[in-house]
Amino acid sequence: MALTPARTMPGVLELLPLDQIAFQRMLDVIRRNYERFGFLPVETPVIEYSDVLLTKTGGETERQVYFVQSTGALDKADEGTPELALRFDLTVPLARYVAEHERDLSFPFRRYQMQKVYRGERAQRGRFREFYQCDIDVIGKDALSVRYDAEIPAVIYSVFRELDIGPFIIQLNNRKLMRGYFESLGIVDGDQQMLVLREVDKLDKRGADYVRDTLTGAAFGLSAEVAQKILAFVQVRSTSLQDAFDKLDALGAGPEAMEQGRAELKEVLGLIHAFGVPQTHYALNLSIARGLDYYTGMVYETTLNDHPQIGSICSGGRYENLAGQYTKSHLPGVGISIGLTRLYWQLHDAGLIDTAKSTVDVLVTQMDEAQLPAYLALASELRGAGIATEVVLEGGKLGRQFKYADRAGIRFVVVLGEDELTRGVVTVKDLRREDQFEVARSELVKTLRVELEQAAAMG
Amino acid sequence: MALTPARTMPGVLELLPLDQIAFQRMLDVIRRNYERFGFLPVETPVIEYSDVLLTKTGGETERQVYFVQSTGALDKADEGTPELALRFDLTVPLARYVAEHERDLSFPFRRYQMQKVYRGERAQRGRFREFYQCDIDVIGKDALSVRYDAEIPAVIYSVFRELDIGPFIIQLNNRKLMRGYFESLGIVDGDQQMLVLREVDKLDKRGADYVRDTLTGAAFGLSAEVAQKILAFVQVRSTSLQDAFDKLDALGAGPEAMEQGRAELKEVLGLIHAFGVPQTHYALNLSIARGLDYYTGMVYETTLNDHPQIGSICSGGRYENLAGQYTKSHLPGVGISIGLTRLYWQLHDAGLIDTAKSTVDVLVTQMDEAQLPAYLALASELRGAGIATEVVLEGGKLGRQFKYADRAGIRFVVVLGEDELTRGVVTVKDLRREDQFEVARSELVKTLRVELEQAAAMG
Incomplete structure (x- = not known):
């Protein structure tokens, strides 16, 4: 009999046992810390109904979805989108879960979920088609105090301190502050604000000159003065708690959204301190926007001080309504995600993770x-x-x-x-x-x- | 906007948080015990290449496979079997893993794997399309001592003692003993032996009279005396270690396969004792055959004394060659699997599992x-x-x-x-x-x- 070559598809991370032990220890640390902060475990099925999964997503995500068909269903091909698909994140399943089980849950609902998700990415070094996400979210019924937004950085601090992968900083911003500031500069339209944010996001990669040229160019048509103000705004970083307060005040008065965002940031900053996170480990960074459109208030990114090239190792934020596609209940929430497969791979690649000792003593x-x-x-x-x-x-x-x-x-x-x-x-x-x-x-x-x-x- | 009903497909077990905690504790107990016996963790991707997954399987399994296609691949439909599929057990991925990483593994290779598998089962109460399997296997290179077959019941004992779901018995048999005994009765052909085994497997459900009638009927054409001997053989149960030895001896001399099987069983029984498993928790049961054709020596089933209707809660056995479809290396092994999703569901259904206390103290x-x-x-x-x-x-x-x-x-x-x-x-x-x-x-x-x-x- 001819042998079938034993192989896996590109974009999956399969580890030898001692590396798997190192990976498992990271999962254990994350879980332990999530539980210490009172988050409850949830697991959802990998396979969801396509119509449930794809209510909200744009074209980009849709093209990366893995569809699933049992042998029987294959025979009935050519009948449009298959009925089933693999989840591509843990947020959509969370929304479905909360809407489905709403009456059986206590709110604020604090859940953690650590499972794999699937995306049909192009095969490329460092891109994963199967990867772990380790998420926490707090979901309120009708309302959720901004105090929960201050607890999130405390969890991040606790997790990465114990993971012990070097010094890190949790970077904070607020979408309302950004939008309000843009508004004060005459950029009032929401979509236009998003486009500006997207340009600003290129600051690290393309540099200030490129971004300034684009903003003052034909596509945006902003004045040199406004472009300069935007660039100055997004370059704000704080060096201490007091410095963060000072820099927020130095922005001057603004429209309502801006004042709301500033007030939220101040409350969060004050409470982060009360949560015991040292000032060395968080900072204001007014360039943080997060790609996802659904964040509406606080946003977070976390970076390793000695390895900025790795980018954000833990990101998230506040959203207005989790499950509007499934329920009329208003469910605001705040959460973060650690993409552990990619993080492990990057740390390993950078020589920052040793192969573990055996679990066998x-x-x-x-x-x-x-x-x-x-x-x-x-x-x-x-x-x-x-x-x-x-x-x-x-x-x-x-x-x-x-x-x-x-x-x-x-x-x-x-x-x-x-x-x-x-x-x-x-x-x-x-x-x-x-x-x-x-x-x-x-x-x-x-x-x-x-x-x-x-x-x-x-x- | 019209709401999409929040729901999951039939055949998945999605739990509320406190039930998830109870489930997670069972997973933790199993993992802890597997690790105590020196098994190393392995995780493999949920998605495998179809040709890798389907080298060995028969029609039955093939019809239950979930195939996977990314959005791009869907456009190129009608090109036969899709390239990717979801694993339907952990044994085929183990075979692929060992063949692929053979040079990087130490043998005997002891691995545990606790992940979900997928089968396109008909929707029916108690049938799962997504379920956890918790497997251990010991894989030898070229050869593997039967002593490892004695270690398996020690692991089973350790796991279920700590799971604390009531008294249980590990039931032992040996395929060589069975085949040898059938041979001694003139049933020499391997396929015919399998068919007899399949009939004998119906003993519990259909009763002795039904099985006797079938064996002496047109399909098998066995004499009443032979049918009686088969029925007597498969009804052998031991009540103690000494009784097991006695009953094995009482079978009388037989052909080589039978003597081999008897010797293996005796060695295993003696060592189980040395492993510290009490005599109350294991027994000879010569009706155990296991459906899967690839078992060649020892076979195991474990049942709860107070809940026989649940059936086997942990099964497995010895196989001759793990990965013949991928490698020329001869890799004999022995292993077991706990289908935790089904077990949890059955225990819960029988009122044997409480909703857990919260992980929050x-x-x-x-x-x-x-x-x-x-x-x-x-x-x-x-x-x-x-x-x-x-x-x-x-x-x-x-x-x-x-x-x-x-x-x-x-x-x-x-x-x-x-x-x-x-x-x-x-x-x-x-x-x-x-x-x-x-x-x-x-x-x-x-x-x-x-x-x-x-x-x-x-x-």
Whole structure:
């Protein structure tokens, strides 16, 4: 029989076990922190009805959707859009979930969701067709205090501090402030404001001159003075909490939207401080607009200080109404998303993530086949104490067994030969410290637990 | 705008948050136990190439496959089988994974994988189109000792003991023993043996008389004596380890396959004992055949003593060669699968699973808006100590805040009013015990930690 080449499609991240362990640890840290802030888990099906999924989305997203058909449905082809599709984010399923289960949920509804999403991206390095999103959202019924917008940066801070991937800054802006400021400059039309924002978004890539030329060019026709004011506005960054307040005040009075945005930003900034986020870890950045049109108030991006090229590692904001396409209820919300697959890949690419140590703590070697029951009893005891233990069942040379442990990233190798059995001891080889010690059989569990707890405490 | 009805397709299990927590805890228990036995995590993409996925499968499975097409690919319809499909189990992706990464893996390769799989089942109560499988497999290179077949029941025992869903029995059989025994009765042809096995599988549903009539009828044409021997064989159950050995011996001598199967079963039974699995939790059951044709040696099923109607909650076995369709390497293995979505649903349906307590331990109420910074500081302190804490940010009547906590399943509600602040204390309401106590502000974290640890220890 001809062999089928074993391969996966481009755009998926499939990891070897030790890398998967490193990835899983990041997922665990994120989940733990989400739960600590009182967010509840939700999982939704990967497959949704196409009409449910595609109510709101524009052409761009629609072209990237994966449609799904069972074998039976394929026979009835050419009947337009298939009935089913894979979710392309977690926000649309959240909207559907909240609308569907509204009566069974308590509001404000705080949920986290960490699942994979699917996009038919062009195959290209660093673009993923399947990737994890790790989202939190707080959904209010009718209204939701801006105080929840201040809690979000506290969660971000908590997550990335524990992920321990280097210093980071949570950058804050407010859409109302931006729109109000544009209004004060005579750019009143909402669509026109969006177009200006889109140009401004190119500042980092194209530079100030390019953006100024575009804004004063035929497409926009803004005066040099207005263009200059816009550029000055979007270049505002704060260096401390007080500096943020000062810079917001220095913008001068403006129309209602601008005053609202400023008030929201001030309240959020004050509360972030009360939430215990240090001033080194958040800043005003009036260039942050976020591509998505549905953000209406606060917006967030988070960047790594030492790796700006990675871009935002956690983004989100406030939206006016989550599920208007499914329900008449008014459901404002605020949330963020961490695209973990891309983040992991980038950190790994930049050499910032090591391959993890194994989840296996101990390998019990097989020195003497006849003593297998003793090895199994020892392993049961270790496992009972919560120590992940593998037993060599097949035997073979001890040197090969050590080599296996080393290659597999297992730290402790336990040897129990005739000599040890007679003397009631166990020999432990610590492959990390390249050390070896003997311990009484009855003390083994305690000794290894102490070692492993110390190692865990030290990260 | 007309509203789109918010709904999911039939055959998916979408849970409310507290049920999701109960489900997540089961996933965590399974993962923890798999890791304790030294299995390493693997995740594979949900979408695979169709030709990779469908090399081995028969018509039945093929008709249940979900095919995937991105919007662009839909335009080029009518070009036969779509290029991509959703995995329908975790075994085929494992085979592909091992073949693809063979040179980077250490053998015996021990992996666990807990992900969702997809089958285009008919919509019917209790049938799932999306469901979790929680698999372990040990894959050998060229050979794999039968000792690994004895480790599998030890893992099953460990998982279901901790899942704590009632008494259970791991039922063991061996395909070689069965085939050898049939051979000794003159049923030599492999396909014929399979057909007999398939009839025998109906014993529980249709009864002995029906099966006897079929076996002696035109389709099989077996003598009454042979049919009786088959029925006696498949009704063998052991009541203890010694009884299992005795009953295996009582089968009498047989052809080589039978002797091999008997020897394997005996070795496995002896080692299961050494692995510390109590005799109450495993038994010989010579009717276990498992539907899948690729099992070649040991086979396992696990049933709940008090709920036989649920059927097998964990099944698997030994197979001769994992990935023959992708590689020339000979890769024998042994593994099991827990279909957690179906199991959870059945347990829930039978009233055996409570809705979980919330993952949120504490709700900090908002008695006095002006004291919000004090509430946030308190919450930060609790979170820092690993206590999942939600703060009421929106205010409102205290009674409503208590009601929210009660409805959300949050156990402790913390009240910090002017009076408490002056006196340096905190009032804690324990909604589970319907009790209330006052504690010094400085002692709060310690007190709650003790309470929560006690609750966790008591399950």
